[in-house]
Amino acid sequence: MRQEARVGEDMESRKLSCELAVQQFFAYLDRALKGEPLEALEAHLEACLDCCDKLQFSRKLDAFVKDRLGEAALPEGIENRIRRALAG
């Protein structure tokens, strides 16, 4: 019984760690995590395959959206039109 409770506690703490980890994925992908939070997340990812898969999906989704924003050439004559507008 006591052991079961401990297993339950471990699972609970693991779940919380996953929740916290997921909350930091975007900052991690944007290279905005530093120091201790970064180390804690990387340690979690080393031990948690679920979170690795989720992080990988977030990374792919970012690239997927970014690619679909498309590139458009600068319209011909735009600089002259702006110069004329600036000249009033």
Next chain:
Amino acid sequence: MEHGVRSQALETDVGPRRRFEELALPDLRALYRFARKLTGDGAAAEDLVQDTYLRALNAFPSLRDPGRVKPWLFQILSHLVTDRHRSAGREVPLPSPEVLDRFSLYDLISEEDPLPYSDRLHDDFLAQFPDEEVRAALLALPEAYRVSLVLLYTEEMSYRELAAVLDCPVGTVMSRLHRGRKILERELWECAKRRGLVRTWKAGS
């Protein structure tokens, strides 16, 4: 009135306009690229860029550091978008931040398993979306989230640089980028439901 003052200033002194053009026009390509992705429309992007330059010329005397003209121009363009779209009312209705923060497209795809024969379920789910639908999902984002995300994707700025352009604390940038992506995930899921890719009767979907 404001326009009149600017025209008067230009008539009496052409020098500052020339200096402004020399400093600011080299960033035209970057500004247009940003505006095009933000608006999804060539003509709207061109108007937005032109309005940005007009407003920037007007505010030119207040630019203290000419070396920071590019983030300054991005800031003006971002404010224009925020101001315009605030009254346009084309945003998607949003759930509470708590519900949004818990939303996970990854989990929903795993639970619903919309492509049972796929061994690359999540990749294949994304591959179902035509480019226009992804762009439409991005365009439906409230402007504060859309501007932040497009700036990140287009200019690859750091959170600190984004905070300077968006004129807000780094914590706000972080929260907008997190929540903006969650709204986008939710929009893609809604889009998948509309296209019949996933069942709509299941609780929690």
